Amino acid sequence: MTISIYPNQKLTTLLPSLVVTAAVLTALIFSQSAQAELVIHNSVDGKGQVKMVVTDDRQKELPPAQLGISPSRINETVSLTQNKNLGKLNQTLTLYNYGSRPKSIKLSLIDMDESGKPIDPSESTLKPWTLINPTQFTIPAGGYQTVRMSIRLPMGFANGKRLAMLSIEQQIDKSLTYDADGKGVTLEIGSRYGLPIAINVQ
Secondary structure, three states: OEEEEOOOOOOOOOOOOOEEEOOOOEEEEEEOOOOEEEEEEEEEOOOOOEEEEEEOOOOOOOOOOOEEEEOOOEEEEEEOOOOEOHHHHEEEEEEEEOOOOOEEEEEEEEEEOOOOOEOOOOOOOOHHHEEEEOOEEEEOOOOEEEEEEEEOOOOOOOOEEEEEEEEEEEEOOOOEEEOOOOOOEEEEOOOEEEEEEEEEEO
């Protein structure tokens, strides 16, 4: 996502809800990567604090996809004692860059509990037994990257369902780009996706 900021703006915080604190009147934000035009306007809350609220006044549909992931989830049942479906513990993922710019990606596995909250890795979770290759790479515009993930559970691994999330983070090397005339600056914001993983050990 790319945001253009123009003179006299004071951007102090960007929240997930796309509400930022600012002391400005009206500005336009153009998201080049998402091909969406957003409008910022002033809003004063009950405490008299001025906030700059981002709204989408022109785009009626979702922006085109920028990153594709196949498969979209992993859900497998295996048996270590019966040597059943162990090949399913070796997965090949493909990430597609549908955007017009290269994307720098970092992958990491996060263990989750049954409610979907992150938990610390342990001998009974998936992360210590998972190999991902590669974990950092750049996908050219219109290109793709193949990633191999291998979960090597040891014999004696306790039965039960294990959950994890593959974090797919787009990293930004240069978040701020100043216009040649010095009248504006472009702020590029990275993004993060999650691929759910469920392994049921019987």
